[in-house]
Amino acid sequence: MNYFAVIMTIHGNISLQTLNTFGIDVSARWYGRFADAGELEELSGMKPGARMLVLGGGSNILFTGNFDGLVLKNDVKGITQLHEDEEFVYVRAGAGENWHRFVMYCIERNWAGLENLALIPGNVGASPIQNIGAYGVEIDDVFWDLEAWDLADKKLVTFTRGDCEFGYRESVFKKRYPNRFVILNVTYQLRKHPRFHTGYGAIEDELQRMGVQELSIKAIAEAVIRIRSAKLPDPAQIGNAGSFFKNPLVTAEKFQQLRREFAGIVGYENNEGMVKLAAGWLIEHCGPSDAVSWKGYRKGDAGCHEKQALVLVNHGKASGAAIFELSSSILKSVEDKFGVVLEREVNII
Numbered sequence: 001m002n003y004f005a006v007i008m009t010i011h012g013n014i015s016l017q018t019l020n021t022f023g024i025d026v027s028a029r030w031y032g033r034f035a036d037a038g039e040l041e042e043l044s045g046m047k048p049g050a051r052m053l054v055l056g057g058g059s060n061i062l063f064t065g066n067f068d069g070l071v072l073k074n075d076v077k078g079i080t081q082l083h084e085d086e087e088f089v090y091v092r093a094g095a096g097e098n099w100h101r102f103v104m105y106c107i108e109r110n111w112a113g114l115e116n117l118a119l120i121p122g123n124v125g126a127s128p129i130q131n132i133g134a135y136g137v138e139i140d141d142v143f144w145d146l147e148a149w150d151l152a153d154k155k156l157v158t159f160t161r162g163d164c165e166f167g168y169r170e171s172v173f174k175k176r177y178p179n180r181f182v183i184l185n186v187t188y189q190l191r192k193h194p195r196f197h198t199g200y201g202a203i204e205d206e207l208q209r210m211g212v213q214e215l216s217i218k219a220i221a222e223a224v225i226r227i228r229s230a231k232l233p234d235p236a237q238i239g240n241a242g243s244f245f246k247n248p249l250v251t252a253e254k255f256q257q258l259r260r261e262f263a264g265i266v267g268y269e270n271n272e273g274m275v276k277l278a279a280g281w282l283i284e285h286c287g288p289s290d291a292v293s294w295k296g297y298r299k300g301d302a303g304c305h306e307k308q309a310l311v312l313v314n315h316g317k318a319s320g321a322a323i324f325e326l327s328s329s330i331l332k333s334v335e336d337k338f339g340v341v342l343e344r345e346v347n348i349i
């Protein structure tokens with residue numbers, strides 16, 4: 001018998017309002033925190049048959065009602081430099097580490113690759129779930145492997161990059177095995193000699209405005225932080241979960257057809273000859289029956305952000321159901337006008 005075993009505590013009927021960046025006022029039937037695989041194993045075994053949900057920073061979740069199950073709050077900490085070779089350094093971070101702090105930690109040590117992903121809210125453990133991305137870089141570009149606890153088979157598993165099946169805002173965890181694997185730590189392969197990604201127009205412009213003479217990963221992170229702060233709402237000020245929908249992919253033919261009808265429509269061709277439409281533009285250029293545009297629209301406390309139409313916001317006391325309903329109206333409106341079906345990016349619980 002292990003006399004030093006920690007007895008895990010499960011709390012009943014816990015408010016989740018401060019644990020999701022939408023600030024939705026819901027509760028969890030049970031709630032417990034874990035700091036390593038052993039604690040997770042114990043905690044997840046305490047309510048056999050219960051529905052389980054792993055929670056990181058709660059910045060990509062919309063709760064549409066109370067959660068009738070066990071919320072597992074990931075508190076796995078620690079950042080370790082595992083090893084290095086000529087080109088790379090391999091850095092492992094605990095899933096409960098704050099993402100932006102981890103990015104800045106790497107930048108301070110001159111480990112390159114994460115600078116374009118600065119200021120994304122949330123924790124390390126969620127970074128592979130939707131293959132987070134911004135300003136021309138995604139986790140797929142820097143991912144090495146991860147360790148996860150399999151809630152079904154009750155064992156530790158390692159996922160390499162190929163196992164994760166990363167796509168645009170997609171992975172095997174989101175698509176195929178939702179809520180089955182609890183990510184405990186992630187290892188990133190970071191460059192000792194940076195390769196700068198400034199192709200995204202806004203970055204070049206911002207670097208110029210900053211008067212940067214010599215490009216560095218620190219300068220890129222600073223530019224990204226400035227751009228993001230200017231246009232994305234801070235969840236500490238107004239509830240939101242970033243882009244609510246994905247940018248939809250259409251064929252080049254469909255894009256040409258749309259462009260003939262809607263001058264100014266924004267789309268970017270990808271490597272496979274498809275065009276990624278800016279969903280923000282589509283949402284801005286259609287609207288409800290009582291307004292010309294969804295952008296800045298508000299019904300009760302549920303709204304569409306005034307500077308970025310792709311972001312839905314909670315002005316105060318909106319319910320998750322009200323935000324979801326607004327998202328359904330936007331979906332229908334975009335489909336009716338452009339014949340394009342949007343897909344929600346945020347995880348609906």
Ligand code: FAD
Nearest residue numbers: 056057058059060121122123125126132133134183241242
């Ligand atoms: P949570 O919201 O807690 O969880 C998200 C999902 O992952 C849930 O399904 C949860 O069950 C699961 N999950 C979380 N942790 C684990 C784990 N350890 N193991 C298994 N499953 C887990 N995203 C981008 O990609 N690019 C952006 O530029 C971006 N900008 C944003 C800007 C704002 C203002 C906001 C609010 C959000 C933005 N997001 C962006 C979305 C969000 O920040 C990311 O998806 C982030 O990775 C979510 O992390 P989290 O820890 O908050 O995850």
Ligand code: EPU
Nearest residue numbers: 134135242243245246247266278280281284307308309310
């Ligand atoms: N646009 C509009 N109106 C709007 C918003 C956008 O017309 O209200 C048009 C503009 O022309 C703009 C273009 O859409 O040039 C693209 O907008 P932006 O650069 O803000 O990027 P986005 O496509 O809206 C995506 C990601 C963001 C990520 C940024 C930067 C998705 C779903 N969203 O947004 O990720 O930070 O690019 O790379 O891919 C997130 O996933 O939560 C998120 C914030």
